[in-house]
Amino acid sequence: MAQDDEHDIYKRIAADLPYLRRYARALTGNQASGDRFATATLEAILADPDFLIRDMRPRVALFRAFDRIWTSTGAHIADAGGDTLEARAQRLLEPLTPRSREALLLRTIEELRPDEIAEVMQITVGEAEELVATALREMQGVVRGSVMIIEDEMLIAMDIEAIVKDMGHQITGVARTRDQAVALAEKVRPDLILADIQLADNSSGIGAINDILSQTGDLPVIFITAFPERLLTGERLEPAFLITKPYTEEQVRSAVSQAMFFSSTEPLFG
Template identity: 65%
Template structure:
């Protein structure tokens, strides 16, 4: 491979790597475990670039190499220590139909088309479509809970509220600022938080979430933001569930279902 081709390959991988890390983290339930798989993916590409180069779509190629490693390892999820709630969640995850959660994350969180999912997972198009639907059905029946929304844009907040309620969850309320979020959570403890990172008065949704987690213990959190790059830096703990704006309903439904399975979210700082 020429020097120019090597530089081009590195540029493509660097562009897509933060999103592979996001995906790996959601699959494993652990930032460390997810990053280990991402690192193994890079090592595999460096040792044999043919698998990467067969695909015209560099993102599909990167995720396909990851999936080969993921499947060969038995697709394990992180084992939480001394946390019975998280252990039950992980056991529930393992009870899902094989490959459905992977297909759902690729479709909803990573925004891939069914044909891209098929290429990543090495399955037929019809099977990729079926896996996504099975995941939605199985996870949609999983559990209902109380959801708090931290979002300063009224239209977006109402849209999120409608999606969450249609899934069978209740919404404890909508907070537009850091202080409002703290007050709202004190009135009724949520079981899941949907949060923007940039709020109405210039305050930080990340700071609000960290304060809530410090007070209430670990809760699943989904960040929905127009600035995902602020959280996908690799320099600090990152959220397991991160949706980019503009989002669609399927992305929110999938992330909410996923987050309800995982019983802990790492604190963040910016």
């Protein structure tokens, strides 16, 4: 392989790696597990550059390589015994249609088209569309809980609140600042938090989440932000679920359903 071709492959991987890691984290439920699969994918590509199919769009090719690693493992979510949050999530996942979560995440979080999902998963376009619909239907009907929103823009907060309520969840309240968020969480412990990272008084949503999780322990957290680059750095702990503004209703519904299963989001050091 020519040196220029090899260099181009590495550039493509570097550009799309943050998105692969985001997908892997959402798929497995935490950063450590997701990064292990992402690392295995990179190692396979470095060992054999042809593992990355060159006639696909770069991101689709990278996700296809990941999917080959992912499906080859057999058991995707590690067994977790006892009554931990991760163990309960594992039990909830068992009845879901196989491969439906992968299709859902590729469509809603990574915004791949049905034909691209079909390429990644090596299925037909019709099968990809059906898997997405099945995942949404099955996941939204399993878990109901209370949701706290940290968002300083009133219209966005109202929109998110309406989406979450329509899914059957309760809203514990909306906080516009770090201090309000901490106080609200102390008053009513939520099952899930949706948070922006830039708040009304220039305080940090990341700081608010760190404060809350230090008091409550594990809670699933979804960041909805116009500044994803502040979180997708690879240099510190990152959230399992991250949605970029402007978001779609489908993205919020998918992330909320996913996060209600997984609650291993770790504090972010802000």
